[in-house]
Amino acid sequence: MSRDDLADLVAFAAVAEMGSFTKAASRLGVSQSALTRAVQQLEGRHQILLLERTTRRLSLTPAGEALLDVVRPALQIIQNQLALLESQRELPSP
Incomplete structure (x- = not known):
């Protein structure tokens, strides 16, 4: 997975x-x-x-729904782990 993929997955999920x-x-x-x-x-x-995409509405395709079902919890796990790391840091913040 590229860095672009990760950023684009965050965008898609949002x-x-x-x-x-x-x-x-x-x-x-x-x-x-x-x-x-x-x-x-x-x-x-x-x-x-x-x-x-329509002029009035935005909806997920079946592929979009399937991807969101996987991406949403994965991003939450990453976010939780980063928060845990931050709470354990020993270095002063820059």
Whole structure:
């Protein structure tokens, strides 16, 4: 897995969970266009549509649902482990 894949998976999960590129971009602190590009790159690299986009609605494709089912808990595990590491750090923060 590339660094781009991980960043794009975070972007995809945020969009899927928030149901909106705008809301997910705000949550992640990035522009909507950057988030759109990240999801499109993920879809392009793996040649599969993850989100159905209409002018009014955003929904997950079956592939998007399956990916989110795996990505969501994996990202939570990573986040929890990073928090644990931070709580155990011995070096002063920079």
